[in-house]
Amino acid sequence: MEYYYSAKTNAFYPDILIDEYKKHGTFPDDAVLVTExxxxxxxxxxxxxKMRVADKKGMPSWGDQPEPTREMxxxxxxxQKxxxxxxxxKIIAPLKDAKEYGIITEVEDLVLKEWAIYRYNLSKVDVETYPDINWPVKPV
Structure with missing residues (x-):
């Protein structure tokens, strides 16, 4: 099988599908045959x-990944939040069920409280403050 590479799309195209690409108008006009x-x-x-990029000659090459933007x-x-x-x-749901039906142990009740407090504190996390996000400590 042979492959074509397009610098515009930074993608490879197998030769056996070229007719389909052309039929649908998706075969790039800059595609060039490359070696296996x-x-x-x-x-x-x-x-x-690293990431695949097109070099100055329009051929694939490895280039540095850009630094992530603040938005990213x-x-x-x-x-993550x-x-x-x-x-x-997932941890709180069965513990709440156990509490509702009066079958929770004292230890489970403490675990429920710790996770509920954690979840509440997590809800207050403002991700827009990146990189200074103050994550709550997860219960153990």
Whole structure:
């Protein structure tokens, strides 16, 4: 199998699908045939901190990943906050059920209280303060 590379899309296109790409108008006009070795090298996972880019000649190359923007970091923090909230919810839900039906132990009741306080403190986290986010300490 042969592959084409497009600098515009920074993607490879297998030759067996070219007719389909053209039929749908998605085959880039700058696509060039590359060697199998080139395809194998630049379709593999890069080293940490690197990404595939097009060089000045329009061929694939490894380049440095850009530093994440503040918006990206705020988004990541928001995703982390949601994941922590989901974890707390999963721990709290059965403990609340046990408390509601009077089958909770003293130790479980303390665990419920710690996780409820943690979840409340987590809800107050403002991810917009990145990089100075004050994360609450998760119960053990």
């Amino acid at each position: 070795a080139c395809f194998n090298q630049y379709s593999a996972d890069p080293e940490p901190g 970091m705020v988004y990541q923090a928001s995703e 949601n994941a922590l909230r989901d974890q707390a919810d």
